[in-house]
Ligand SMILES: Nc1nc2c(c(=O)[nH]1)N[C@H]1C(S)=C(S)[C@@H](COP(=O)(O)O)O[C@H]1N2
C-alpha cells in the first residue's frame with residue numbers, strides 16, 4: 562500500500578468518527594507520535610488503533626477529597642418482590658449474574674466470582690437529567706474483562722442489561738428496568754459493573770449487588786440491580802424496542818454528557 566492511500570484511509574476513518582469525537586482527534590493530531598506516524602507512514606494497524614482510542618476519551622476522575630457528602634438515590638431505591646428480598650436477606654450469597662445471547666460461552670457468575678476478577682476503582686461525577694450531580698467512588702469488574710471471559714460472538718453489537726426492579730409493578734415485565742450500551746462503551750476502560758461505592762459494599766439504594774457505571778453517559782444509563790446481560794445484534798426486538806426503560810418512554814438512547 563502506498564503512503565498516500567494509507568493516509569486516505571486514515572483520513573476517512575477519522576472523518577467517519579463524527580463530530581462528538583473531534584476533541585479527542587484534535588488532541589491526537591497534536592501529539593508528536595501521531596505526527597511522526599503520519600510523516601513516516603508506519604503501519605496502518607497502529608494508526609487505526611490510535612484513532613479508535615482517540616474516540617474513547619476518559620471521563621474526568623476526581624480525588625477522594627472531592628467525594629460528595631451525600632449521593633442521592635434516584636428511581637428505584639428498593640426493588641419490590643420476594644426474589645430480590647430473598648437475595649438481600651442472604652447478603653446476595655445466592656445472587657448470580659447471567660451472561661447470555663451472542664456469546665461463545667454463556668455463563669453465570671456469583672458475586673464472589675465477580676469480586677475475584679480484576680477490579681477497577683474510579684471517582685467520577687454522576688449527572689442525572691433531573692438536574693442533580695454527585696461525585697462518588699465506584700469499584701467493580703471492567704465489563705470488557707467479563708465479555709472477554711465469555712467471548713463475544715462476531716454478530717454482537719450491544720450489551721443489554723436486565724434489572725431486578727419493575728417501576729410499574731407489571732406482571733408481564735413491561736415495567737422492568739433495562740438498559741443497553743454498544744460495544745465501544747462496553748469495552749471502555751471506565752465501564753465497570755460495580756459492587757462497591759465509596760469503599761463499602763453497594764447498598765440497595767444504589768443498586769446492590771451490582772450496577773453499571775458507564776461514565777460518559779447520563780444517570781439513567783447507570784443500570785442498578787443488574788441480573789442478566791444479554792448480547793444482541795440489535796435492540797429493536799427487546800421490550801419497547803428503543804434500548805432502555807427510559808428510552809422506550811422518550812429519552813435518548815445515547816445519553817452523552
Ligand atoms: N434498575 C434501575 N436502574 C436505574 C434507575 C432505576 O430506577 N432502576 N434509575 C436511574 C437513574 S434516572 C439514575 S439518576 C441513577 C441513580 O442512581 P443512584 O440511585 O445510585 O443515585 O440510576 C439509574 N439506574
Ligand SMILES: [Mo]
Pocket residue numbers: 635688689690691780781
Ligand atoms: Mo436520572
